[in-house]
Amino acid sequence: MSMGDKRTLGVAVLGCGAVGSQVVRLLAEQHDDLAARVGAPVELVGVAVRRLDAPRDVDVPEGLLTTDAHGLVARDDVDLVVEVIGGIEPARSLILSALHNGASVVTANKALLAEDGPTLFEAAAKAERDLYYEAAVAGAIPILRPLRESLAGDRVTRVLGIVNGTTNFILDKMDTSGAGFSEALEEAQELGYAEADPTADVEGFDAAAKAAILASLAFHSRVTAADVHREGISEVTAADVASARDMDSVVKLLAICELRPGPDGQEQVAARVHPAMIPRSHPLASVREAYNAVFVESEAAGQLMFYGPGAGGAPTASAVLGDLVTVARNRLAETRGAGESAYADRAVLPMGETRTRYHVAIDVDDRAGVLAAVANAFADHDVSIQTVRQEGRGADAQLVVVSHAAPDAALSATVDQLRSMDIVREVTSVMRVEGGDE
Template sequence: MAKPVKIALLGCGTVGTEVVRLLGEQAADLTARVGAPLELVGVAVRRPGRTRDTGIDPGLFTSDAMGLVQRDDVDVVIEVVGGIEPARTWLLEALKRGKGVVTANKALLAEDGAALHDAAAEAGADLFYEASVAGAIPLLRPLRESLHGDRVTRITGIVNGTTNFILSAMDATGASFTEALEEATALGYAEADPTADVEGFDAAAKAAILASLGFHSRVTAADVYREGITEVTATDVASAKGMGSTIKLLCIAERTGDAVTVRVHPAMIPRTHPLASVGDAFNAVFVEAEAAGQLMFYGRGAGGAPTASAVLGDLVAVARNRLSGARAPSESAYAKLTARPIGEVITRYHVCLDVADRAGVLATVAGVFARHGVSIATVNQAGRGNDAVLVIVTHKAPDAALAATVAELRTIDAVKAVASVLRVEGDL
């Protein structure tokens, strides 16, 4: 039996605790898979003296994360702290020292993954991050390795469980966004501060990682157009239902020629679409490739145990490479595709307007759409006293043209409000 592979763990919250639990419970199997025991030699936490019901030897805890990373006997560093700093400094130090790195840090990878990849390549070290997107779902490795012989053209996914739970609850019960968020918080699906989830920051970071791998280009969170779900109303959800659709927060990455567009926003999709049935806090990602066709990856995308499962999968790969003297394939960013702005994206739209209920208003509204080159597919009008609600679904048009249309609509006296604008994906 080879010498133990020695592991440093940075962070011991929900995910870190599950990583330690699985390391203990599955020790024999992991040893057999790796070819050597996996030995935890240190755990970096903010308050090492705090009482913890983790079963971890208290002597392993330290507040000196950098000192732990720099230890000569550490072979692999696992980071589950999150955030940009000090995690970036710790991981760069680990990679520069030739240590394997396993991280679940989507925010760091989306902001400065290039620096981590460059450090890994220079030192000949492994950098694995399956747990950064979609929890236990094996998704990144197929994009990074299995589909390398193909050309990925589009990635569409539900990659945030909190927002999917909220939208699913609104669809099932007719609840408002606020009511559904309160339920998600009570059940533990939403954090005390849910901003990263409901405003789309979490999904945007994951979209950047997926686009980088799928399109062999460096895509950062700054390249991702982002909208959250806070403006989605019960009326929007009911309108979607009436059209045989549902609303999901989607991440969409598309390759068009020598460029990519990457976006995160709520969208209407027909209930016949494979993603429409993804409920609760589950994740699903739909990958389209030229030769492989359509592939779908589905499962629990968050939580301590699912995320820890992905971390351990990466750990086994890194440890086996360590023993054999091999390393994983380096970053593939040869394509260097540029990111196109949202204004160039072409899709369909669902526009809800509160208007005065009088003759000529519909013609006026239609004229605005026509002036900006946005063709109307359907119009539904419902009276409401002296006012009316117009629901307009367009044909495909550039996002910039729709934005100009909405801006002009807001200047017309007969239009009391542009109640909502939702993009439409798929055929309604």
């Protein structure tokens, strides 16, 4: 069958902001190449926006803009819907409507997938249509497809990643320049890496949503953002970063998803987002500025790392277009790709039972017996000390302790006990340590 014998596939784009405008641009600029790759013409038939007169980074062809998103996804000439609005509603209703009306969907909506992914996957399965979402995690970096397809014959045991460019820029700036958090955040905002309200990024909400998606795919279990332990970077100080430097380490906001044995011996999913010190020798330590990277460990393939720009209109649109080509090919072949894989149905391990290590800096009285008393506090909670060093004398005396791996609840209880001791003036820093020997 020649190209001219095949029907045109209609595409509706929901949202025309930073990502949507780039999707519209690429659909126009790569029209002929996309048709060749898909095997049939792919035509933009509508772009849903909130306001028709809003300024945009791309010229949308006359007559394609509409404020009636629900009407657009229900049209008979729409075969493929690209959702880049973000948020929960109306995105969820629009995606469900699109699937119900027979369209396949490509979305970049991490928040929605992390909150209510199963509802969307079930709707896609019922409609026998695709729901693809590579752009929801780490921008242009291909990580979801490798987890879903390339590693489908392997057993993934751990996914460790830097999945938020804003926080990585801030922490990198703190490490390289000695700046404090507020100063580094201000620079990130001036350069456009951080929003005017940076809460979603700096408090870890964005990374937690991505961690939920990664854990769900890697471990074939349903994990929501609410299941992910979340801590942001707003409490990270220049002293924390300097202390990491003294250990030849750096501080990164990490999304950590791993299989861990639960209390009953059954494997459970541990999913967490928090700042942590990692050795400078670790591959993730060299990820600079606003870049993202995801480190995957599996039984057969071993260690894999995926690196690149994790945000931005054009990089994210690249991932959207990659999914669009795949779902368009499936429409022509009257088939669909892999849907949700949740057969393992593993429980989520509570953070308190997750094993990790702590770096604790303690201002103490400079007198005999202090080190023994601090060591006893760790022993009281069955936490083994890996290293300890004293810095300063007199009023400036400080102990820096790094533990071996222990349940997070035991480590937290140790810190609480230290804070209550007469010989401890202040616990000045508490941070988890990842990488290296447990």
